[in-house]
Amino acid sequence: MKYNYHVPVSTYSRSLQYMPTDHAATHCTPSHCTPTHNASSHTSTTKYTPAQHNTTRIPSYSKVSQYSSTQRTQTAVQPAPVIPVTPAKRTVHFPNDIIFQDNVRRGDTEQIGRFIRARKVRVDTLFHSGMAALHEAVLTGNLEVVKLLVKYGADVHQRDEDGWTPLHMACSDGYPEIARYLLSKGARTEAENESGEKPAELIDPDCKELVKLFEAI
Structure with missing residues (x-):
């Protein structure tokens, strides 16, 4: 018990x-x-x-001892601000010949005259296409540009890289008005390209106006 x-x-x-x-x-x-x-x-x-009991209790965990001043300093440091970088603008500069060729293809007579008067280009220069300005103007069918280029000294006898004259192109592409104008400026009907073809041999039989034009010569 x-x-x-x-x-x-x-x-x-x-x-x-x-x-x-x-x-x-x-x-x-x-x-x-x-x-x-x-x-x-x-x-x-x-x-x-009482002697056997120590009233002062020392904790085993201390925040102060485990958290150093270095860590406090790192926490207080603020990250540096990120400044956005604006990329520099690129400006593409094209050669004058390319700009002039584009003006001819678009039929911009004002820019064509400005380029030629400023002597930025030569009207007899062959472009990367293998043709001169007058050939390019004929292919667009723009009679006004053709006349302007001839006025500024373009040669109606000039050949491209394949030996074609502006008259060859006018006959091949079916532009009777341009062919008539070139003939009036002395374009040769007997000129042959590298393949031995004359302008009249490139005329489409269905283009009656061009056929009659060359029959009358």
Whole structure:
């Protein structure tokens, strides 16, 4: 039994063996416990003394020790602002010959005259297409540009890389008005290209106007 109730109360005393270090169980012997009727006069004998208990508790975890000043400095440093870089604009510059060729193909008579007067180009220059400005103008069928180029010194006898004259092209592509104008400027009907063809031999039989033009010569 945990307590012996047959023992008189006056002979009851309590002896507590408390070991806080290893948490040992309390041994109570009823024959040695002597309680009194006044609770304030009750005393208990124990082996637990204040000297055995250190009231100052040192925690094993310290935020200050684990968080160094270097880490605080790194946290406080703000990242440098990112400044967007605007790429430089590129300007493409085309050679004057290419610009002049484009003006001829578009029929821009104002720019054609401006380029020639400023001596930015020569009207007899062969472009990368293998043709001169007058050949390009004939292929577009623009009689006004043809007349302008001839006015500024374009040669009606000039040949392209395949030996074609402007009259060859006018006959091959079916432009009777341009062919008539070139003939009026002295274009030769007997001129042969590298394949030995004359302008009249390149005329489409269905182009009656050109056929009649050359029959009358």
